[in-house]
Amino acid sequence: MNLTKTIFLLSIFFFFNHLCAIDRQIDSVDHYLNAVENLVDYRDVFKEEFLDIEFLLQKNEHAQGKDKALTLLSLYTAYIYKSAELANNYNDQAMALSEKLAFREGVLKANYNRAYFLFVLGDFEESMKMVLEIQKVVGTTTYPEIFADISTLKSYIYTERGEYDRALETGLRLLDSGEKSKNDYLLMKANSALSHYYLRIENYSKSLSYCLKGLHYILKLKKTQYIYPKIDEIARMTAKLNDPKGALKVYAFFLEMEKKLPPAGSYISASVHSNMAHIYMTTGEHEKALNHISKALEINFENNYRFRIPRALTVQAELYLKTKDTSEAIINYEKSIEAAENIDAFDVIKRNSLVLSELYEKTEQPTKSKDYKILYQALNDSLFSNEKEQKIVILETKRKIKEVVQRKKILELENIAQKAKFRGIIIILILLLITSSISLFSYLKVKKKNKLLLLRTVDLAAIQLRMSEKLSEIQFAETQWSVERKSADIPKTQPRIDKDIKNIILTKLANLEKENFFLDPQCNLHQLSEQLKTNPKYLSQVINQEKKSNFNNYINELRINFLLPKLLKDIEFRNSKLSYIAFSLGYNNLNTFNAAFKKRLGILPSNFINELNNSFEIKNKSLKPPYKLKRIG
Template sequence: MQLKNTLLLTFFLSFYFGHSQDAFDRIYTETYQVLLSSNPKKALSNTDYLYTLAKNNPDKIKTRMLKAHILYQYGINNEAINALKQADSLALKGKDFATLAKIYGFMASLYRESEIYETGKIYLNKAVSISKKIKDESEMYRFQGNLSQELACYELLDSNYSKAILHLKKGIQLFEKAASVSDKNYQIAINDELIARNYLELKKGDSALYHYEKAEKELQESLSYDNPLKGFIYNGIANVYVEMKNYKKALSYYKKAEEVAEKSDYSALKQEVYNSFMEFYKKTDSKKYISYNEKNLKLTKADNDNKKVIADDLIRSIRKSHLQSQSEYQKHKLIIIGICLFTVFITVALYAYKRKQDHKKIKAFIKNSKVDTIEENETEIKKDASKEYMPEATEKAILEKIKEFESSLSYLNKTLSLNSVASELNINHRYLSYVINKHKSKDFAGYINELRIDYIVDRLKNDPAYLKYKISYLADQAGFASHSRFTITFKKITGVSPLAFITYLQNNNEVA
């Protein structure tokens, strides 16, 4: 998924990079091609210097886009968004629709990664709308083809895999129409790899395998065959074979993916491959499971430490630049300081208010967080036999079986479904659905999700070790297929994110 995000954002910038015409362009090209990776602090400083050299809006926009890209690389998304807003105001003056579309697409990605989804959707809709005004038809199709990936990302937030697939397939059609795309096969390979991922989530192994193999062929015919995307494709094919229980082939492709990961030294690919190996060896080889777990932890720590060091350095650089600017405008110093202090005050006040509200929600949930036991309530049982869905005796028998099901913790099984539970309890699935709806006031999926979240909440409250676990591990323990789905469901049920809940319990042990 990280490769997908990187590819998306790289596209929104690619329109500007790689041109060398005059002194401005030479400095700009050196900054992007050399300093961006070797000396990000110097690269960031250059963007502000280039801005002062720029004699027209297009060049000024280029410097703001480059600055946003540097800041995004090291997780300083708020500053990246500010740089894009500057570019936005400049592009609006010139009614440069192609540039505006790219800016809005970039901002949609940044807001999504910052989990500010509603604002991100606003910018995504803007990008879709304004892209239709791009005069160069081929460029319009190319942009909309890449935009299909961002549209798919937003559908994935709600697990709308079928809708995500539709966006990606439409994106392939758009790339086919874009005659001037220099490496069309590579762009299409990206979409096919993402389509395969979605089919895998839908448990459609044959369709997933077809698109992974199609993506592999397209990548092989492209100008970027040695791209890390090849590793993601191999890893995906291995996951398909695991679903098909062909473990020999799965292991073969996992090893291919690992070879690509080690050769490319691309951390996002390494992390995905290590996670796959961990899942593969989880129940069969504890030594190898531990080995890949240690590799994954070491890689994550190294990446985080490296990013933190560079990000801190960039932030200090930004602050220094701000101070230098303030020294040039002494007359406005007090006003600027006043505004900054007011902003800090408002931010702290809003944070304190939000934290207080979160604490109220957590206290209320902890007070009432018990998995509901289904008890017979005579006042709720309708006496009108003509309106009963089933005999009263049958309903009571089903209620008893549901109680046993809850006690067994079977709901933590990731592959659980209404039919599988009905089969396990030897109950007609329509009867089971009816009783759950009647006595739990929710559908089967909502009922199971609430049981899972209540289980994790109970563990967090009563087992201090759980407060130290990663969110991804808690999601796995609760039976959720993904970190994101667990986080969304947890917040929906408790009112706060898992991290906020854990932080509260760590600081308020007496409540637990």
């Protein structure tokens, strides 16, 4: 047995080294299905990794302490897609034992399992509450696997709610953390989150790519509980990429795996039936499609999988449209919207309300058509869909740039390996020498100029402080007068909604600025709009038009303007650690603070503070009236 394990591990080692060296194979579906089959052939060697229930039950009888808690958690994982009652029973036992042993990791994992189960049932709100509680005590360095689990679950929930910008941001942050730490588990979960996101926005090519990358790490880590869901995802996306025959071939592979492994369970089976219904619908085999979607709905309702019901009803509605049964299609679309409202699946509501609007228009029912069109428009303008497309474009662009850089590094390394290594090293050393020489020359040349720039910046900051103190009252009075005048000019019989909203937002914003709302680390467009009781879209427009800035630059401007007088007046505060200064302004990390300060004043805060301290000692006369600074305390 040991020899067999050794041989297998060596083969896996060379297999994955080969995968890393040949990146272009990563999108090969057949390649990964063969790898799955190879791993499954060793299921008897790795019974614990394959969650063999009989093996785990025997182990549970003899295990003690933390080992028993972990075994109970494994039994939860083995049963989660098969029997919710048994799964939750084992999870509750694990929770009770972990609390008794003060086993923090066991408690956190059991809590995550509860949050995930709520997600499976479609209770996104309660699931997210639990995730946010767990997030307070985990990180990439403390319990990295639990951090990856909850980050992925967050991205799933955002995606199902239609909050696509948040889902993408969460997935990309997790991917960056995985790449920086080279943690395979983080990379596995990040690729899963991104695959789910791109599936929902119907970018099936990207979704499949991330799915296969995730499968790479599933195989490497032998996290076999994800094999069935990944095969299902691959088949679904293959079908969406206009290859129904290829998708059916993948599902045939799925059935072969069920002969070798325990059945997938009702939760995954429901998804398989729903996806197969969609495939047969595209090939015109409507009878087969109806059988599969009926089976999917039966499983979902029987197990109360509220998360899957709206999409299954949508597939059934699409099938009725294919068969020209418009009335049944309308009934199923309306049922899907009702089911989606129960779980806040706003993307389903938005999409299907638009379809219903068009169907009612075709069937000459203008009132109902108008009602659904209004519902669609309201959701389209809501919090969940009016986030600027620029944010997603920026995130995707950053990701693309990073991928290009990584590919370039790989190509460079391969090219160097093919050529004479010593010659390459010599060239690199020469380039480094030239670069260092140029950098040193440039540094010496501009050092004096930078010194003058620092002194000038300090003087300008002092002038700014003096002027801001004199003009603050005048500016406030002018703002108030302007708002009142605008409000008075608007006839009460014909209210101008846009100007009313703008004036209200500006007044509230001015009051919040006095209260230094921008020092809150949690300050963002959503939180501020809720505080002002307005739509993020209107708030963003007002800031763009009236403040001549986007939201982030507006907040940074307020923070740096708040900071400058404190640096000039308060010696003790000025000599605090930069991290403390950044935190007191509401920045969560020093890099963001440095970037904001430099953008505002042209120099780093550390250089500014050093020069300010030097000015007090060397250029004392520059601090005399009208630039004299008050010493606090």
